[in-house]
């Protein structure tokens with residue numbers, strides 16, 4: 001398998017602190033994977049320097065220990081969610097086979113599935129959202145509210161809605177902005 005080579009850049013943050021990041025034209029919103037920060041060059045260059053720094057401070061938040069723990073926990077809940085789906089599919093499958101046999105205990109498997117799914121879903125949501133809000137706080141702490149708010153508005157401009165990315169993996173950006181505005 002051919003490994004992609006991403007161009008490396010360095011940005012100077014507060015107090016001369018340097019942070020490396022990489023360019024990936026296939027992404028829309030900046031993200032962190034395998035301990036590295038990636039941005040879309042075209043979109044990132046449209047931001048003002050203080051907005052770029054706010055974004056990088058947000059992404060640096062994802063590299064912190066607690067944040068990594070949140071994401072790991074969210075992954076375990078995601079497994080639960082998948083188990084829930086498997087249970088439900090299995091129950092429906094069995095239901096079709098035994099539809100006439102009035103095999104009632106079947107419904108228990110289905111409700112077990114729904115329970116797994118709901119607990120899993122809520123767990124994913126809680127830890128993912130906590131992780132994102134924590135990173136927003138990191139950006140606010142270092143760059144102030146308006147930099148990250150403007151960066152968020154620009155990052156989501158003209159972005160087509162994706163269920164996973166824009167509602168589960170991240171809180172809706174408008175909610176994030178209102179939370180940031182609430183900070184003193």
Ligand SMILES: [Zn+2]
Pocket residue numbers: 058059062132135
């Ligand atoms: Zn984030």
